[in-house]
Amino acid sequence: MKSTDKTSTPEIRELRSNESDEFVALMELAFKNSIEEDRLNSDEIRKLLKKIRTPVYKIITRSLGMRMEFYVADVEDNIASGIFLNIEKDEVYVGDLMTHPKYRRQGLARELLQLSFRRARELGVKKVSLGARADNVNAVSLYTSEGFETTYHSGSFVSDSVIEGTTGTSSDLTIQEVSKISFQDIDSMLDDCFPASHLEVEGREKVVKDLFPSRAMRFFAGRLGGQSINTYAFYVNGEVKPRGIIQASQSRIENRIRLSSPILLEKDNDLLFEFIPKVLEVEYGYRGLTAASVNSSMHRTDAISKIESLGFRKLRESVSMTKRL
Numbered sequence: 001m002k003s004t005d006k007t008s009t010p011e012i013r014e015l016r017s018n019e020s021d022e023f024v025a026l027m028e029l030a031f032k033n034s035i036e037e038d039r040l041n042s043d044e045i046r047k048l049l050k051k052i053r054t055p056v057y058k059i060i061t062r063s064l065g066m067r068m069e070f071y072v073a074d075v076e077d078n079i080a081s082g083i084f085l086n087i088e089k090d091e092v093y094v095g096d097l098m099t100h101p102k103y104r105r106q107g108l109a110r111e112l113l114q115l116s117f118r119r120a121r122e123l124g125v126k127k128v129s130l131g132a133r134a135d136n137v138n139a140v141s142l143y144t145s146e147g148f149e150t151t152y153h154s155g156s157f158v159s160d161s162v163i164e165g166t167t168g169t170s171s172d173l174t175i176q177e178v179s180k181i182s183f184q185d186i187d188s189m190l191d192d193c194f195p196a197s198h199l200e201v202e203g204r205e206k207v208v209k210d211l212f213p214s215r216a217m218r219f220f221a222g223r224l225g226g227q228s229i230n231t232y233a234f235y236v237n238g239e240v241k242p243r244g245i246i247q248a249s250q251s252r253i254e255n256r257i258r259l260s261s262p263i264l265l266e267k268d269n270d271l272l273f274e275f276i277p278k279v280l281e282v283e284y285g286y287r288g289l290t291a292a293s294v295n296s297s298m299h300r301t302d303a304i305s306k307i308e309s310l311g312f313r314k315l316r317e318s319v320s321m322t323k324r325l
Contacts, residue, residue, distance in 0.1 A: 011075075031096075044253045048224065051224060069085045071115055072112075126324060132318065132319055149321060151322050157314050174235050178212075178242075190208075193297060211245055228250050257280060257292040261297060273310065298317060
């Protein structure tokens with residue numbers, strides 16, 4: 001970043017094709033702790049960003065109903081602040097809203113955030129969403145002042161040696177990779193797993209649908225970032241109806257197996273002792289990773305207790321926030 005003696009009026013503009021490295025450098029500075037905690041590979045992030053912004057991948061993302069846009073606040077030829085927008089039919093998701101320490105508390109993040117509202121209105125989208133660390137008081141305060149409401153409070157739990165440290169407890173539980181499951185088979189579990197505010201904002205069917213990305217989306221994720229996405233159902237005593245669902249993903253960007261929040265009835269939480277290790281054992285075979293993370297709504301105290309008993313520790317708490325336009 002070039003040195004400046006004073007701050008000029010910022011220019012809000014799209015990220016230029018030759019500025020990907022600068023954008024990632026700002027990410028590394030703004031999110032240093034999170035990048036290290038999440039075991040992210042900055043070189044792979046840099047490659048991903050450059051690939052996303054090529055004409056071919058822009059066409060592919062549009063065909064999948066997505067738009068990925070990057071904007072910056074330029075101050076005297078310095079990228080002082082940046083934002084990433086993932087735009088879908090019904091939602092604009094704000095990611096990587098960041099400001100260089102030298103330019104903080106000058107309203108740049110607010111300007112970029114308000115840009116996301118304008119883009120949403122231009123495209124006829126009625127909802128803008130984002131996530132933040134629950135302990136990032138300044139960020140949460142900014143989002144609240146701009147009309148965002150917290151709809152989901154979750155925790156990320158991690159372990160560096162899950163496979164070696166856990167064993168199963170029941171020979172009657174089996175897991176199966178699935179590409180779809182009847183909504184009715186899962187719907188009754190959602191209320192035990194997510195707060196009503198989250199289900200209302202996201203929609204119950206969308207929460208389930210997101211667990212089963214289309215073949216085209218899986219192919220795109222694989223080509224773009226080397227990401228594998230697998231969804232597993234587990235069954236007990238040969239039952240036809242699943243007792244629960246979880247999604248597992250791996251990519252070149254993150255040196256950790258990532259598990260979604262497990263969906264199951266609260267009365268079945270003891271099955272997590274067997275379910276999670278079995279899924280991780282399968283996933284281990286793909287890249288040899290033993291480090292893993294799993295998410296959970298913070299209201300699920302019993303499930304969290306089971307997850308921690310498996311050897312996971314809480315890494316952080318996060319909030320999902322939404323603004324309706």
